[in-house]
Amino acid sequence: MRPALAVALALALAAPAAAQSQQGRLDGSSPVSAGADQTKALSFASGRIHQAIGFGNTFLVTTRAGNVVIDTSSAFNVPRHRELLRAVSSAPVKAIYLTHAHPDHTGGVAAWKEAGTKVIGQAEEVEFNDYQTRLSGFFAARNAAQFGGRLPTAANPNPGNRAAPKLADVLFEKEHRLKVGDLTFVALATPGETPDHLTVWVPELKAAFVGDNWYASFPNLYTLRGTKPRWALDYVDSLNRVLALEPEIVLPSHGAPIQGRENVRRELTKYRDAILHVHDATVAGMNQGKDVYALMREIRLPPELEVGEGYGNLIWSIRGIYEGYAGWFDGDPATMYATSPAATAAELVRLAGGPDPVAARAQALAAEDPELALRLTSSALAVDPRHRGALAARRAALQALIARSKNSNEAGWLRASLARTEAALR
Secondary structure: OOHHHHHHHHHHHHHHHHHHOOOOEOOOOOOOOOOOOOOOEEEEOOOOEEEEOOOOOEEEEEEOOEEEEEEEOOOOOHHHHHHHHHHHOOOOEEEEEOOOOOHHHHOOHHHHOOOOOEEEEEOOHHHHHHHHHHOHHHHHHHHHHHHOOOOOOOOOOOOOOOOOOOOOOEEEOOEEEEEEOOEEEEEEEOOOOOOOOEEEEEHHHOEEEEEOOOOOOOOOOOOOOOOOOOOHHHHHHHHHHHHHOOOOEEEEOOOOOEEOHHHHHHHHHHHHHHHHHHHHHHHHHHHOOOOHHHHHHHOOOOHHHOOOOOOOOHHHHHHHHHHHHHOOOOOOHHHHOOOOHHHHHHHHHHHOOOHHHHHHHHHHHOOOOHHHHHHHHHHHHHHOOOOHHHHHHHHHHHHHHHHHOOOHHHHHHHHHHHHHHHHHHO
């Protein structure tokens, strides 16, 4: 992932949460600020919890018997994170908790693990990590588009079904307790962002480390790079489990913490209710016989449940819920067969007189309805992938969509498509 894009996303996620919380800072600066080095060290809970900020946060909790690390950020961030946090305490690392097995949380395990360090994860981590490795070539291309990185020079087309390296030494199903010095660490299974997601609860500090089950945006119930279904009701149940603890500080792995029991209760309750609203409205529409596109157009959050869409997105989540429940078949018999939508579109373009009039119409629509213009250019390019008029209209539509986008994932895919379109025009 390119550092600049990671910084932009960190800014988007950190800003709303930072505005609602009073933060203790080691250096007096804002949590994430402009400049070449975005990593800062912050401290909370009377100096017992220390956070290094990056695209993914790393947390160090100090005890009388040694340190505990919660999430390790990406391989890109770990040298600076470790430098900052080891400056706080150089005591032995007794345990590392992985809130889930995404690489921006596990990338620094090797750098932090010492002789005697236990790495703790939820039992679903094994299958989830195998799944990511199994589809590593597929995800390499998707991640490059979404996050602005470069495609690897070669991808293994068949890495194996059980080929992932082992991450955790200790795996648990529902709950795991560990006493380290004067603090207790309770790992709770809280599926949501991933099936192996866990929350770390430190009762003496009233602190809950919630990984990616809360950040300052509607969650990625479906992520464009591809994912197994992320069940909305898992998020709801997991947030309820955290709320029942009555934490006084919640520390997410992206962005800034929420501090204060009432702030925590308000923000987590709002987040839970926003997810539940979208889930229930989608299910109601399905039971009424509405198609997924109608629901994507119709369902909106009420103002009191608006949580932002800088990372997750409502309409992708609606489709994710719908297809997570029902699968890919939409009830149209044409969908049962291998004829692709592109083949159908190409025939319709030919009936319309070829790519020229379709490209002209797309160009005319690019400013006022860039979404429809983009669809039309896809159809025209299905007939002639090098058609300059269609490519020019596509470029105009993509530029219009980028200009209005406020979502980092959407913008990543639009820019990737724009780069391919401009390359084809050269």
